[in-house]
Amino acid sequence: MGFLAWVRRVGSLAGQxxxxxxxxxxxxPGPAAGAAGRPLAGLLGGPQRSAPSQQPADDVPTPxxxxxLTDWFTEHAYTFFVDSDGDVGGxxxxxxxxxxxxxxxxxxxxxxGQWNREFSIERLTEVxxxxxxxxxxxxxxxxYVRVRDDGxxxxxxxxxxxxxxxxxxxxxxxxxxCGLSSASVFxxxxxxxxxxxxxxxx
Numbered sequence: 404m405g406f407l408a409w410v411r412r413v414g415s416l417a418g419q420x421x422x423x424x425x426x427x428x429x430x431x432p433g434p435a436a437g438a439a440g441r442p443l444a445g446l447l448g449g450p451q452r453s454a455p456s457q458q459p460a461d462d463v464p465t466p467x468x469x470x471x472l473t474d475w476f477t478e479h480a481y482t483f484f485v486d487s488d489g490d491v492g493g494x495x496x497x498x499x500x501x502x503x504x505x506x507x508x509x510x511x512x513x514x515x516g517q518w519n520r521e522f523s524i525e526r527l528t529e530v531x532x533x534x535x536x537x538x539x540x541x542x543x544x545x546x547y548v549r550v551r552d553d554g555x556x557x558x559x560x561x562x563x564x565x566x567x568x569x570x571x572x573x574x575x576x577x578x579x580x581c582g583l584s585s586a587s588v589f590x591x592x593x594x595x596x597x598x599x600x601x602x603x604x605x
Contacts, residue, residue, distance in 0.1 A: 464569030467512055472502050475575055495583050498590055502579070505563075512570075514582025515561040516544070518590050520599065522556035530556055533596070537589060544586045558593060560586035 465471075472491050476483045483493040492501045498519045505511040522530050527548065534546040544560035551557060562582040570578070 462571055462573075464566075464571050464574070466508065466569050467504055467510055467566045467575070469504055469509070471572075471575065472504070472579075475572060475579070479576070496587055496590075498587070500583060500586070502582075506565075506567075508567075510567045511563055511565050512575075512578055513561055513563040514544075514579060514586070515559060516583070516586035516590070517560075518558040518593055520593075520597075521551075522548075522558070522597075524550065524554045524556060527556050530558060533593070534558070537592075541585075544582065544589060546589055558590075560589055562586070 469485075469489065469491055473483065473485070475481075476491075476493070481493060483491055485491055490501055490503060492499065494500070495516070498516050500514060500516040503511075503513040503515065505513055527550065530548055534548060537546045544562045546558065546560050549557045549559060562578070562585060564578050
């Protein structure tokens, strides 16, 4: 006998038993029946259960979104802004960082930082060598340069993570911190290699 057939049989037997007589001689539901004459959950050997909560647990990965980023920043007292394109950014140790959600479903988190100073075009080759050396020795962040229309060279770092299967709040925080801290290590090295004359005493 299959399980569903067994359940139906138990239900029909219970229906036969619940038609007991009350003290007044009228038929009424017996102790094995619920309010609607159905057998109680205990009849099948299982306790009564309440409906599960519709709120996801904190440790369950959920889809990445800009709203989740801004909520995380707000919860952890980070100062941030949202520009005219809707991108989330902020300053970290004087350097500009952006937090992008790329991909068809915004499932790729990219933390992108820019060094707060710039190089002349004459130093492009040596700066490229610094970036290439860094990239060959470390997994992240990826370091590269951009030449602006005015001929000045800007150094950029980024860490990208595919979150196709979602991310928890704790994981999101770790990824944000990884992007910020690893880029800061590289930018600090640039500061040591190229000290800012204005920051030194005359």
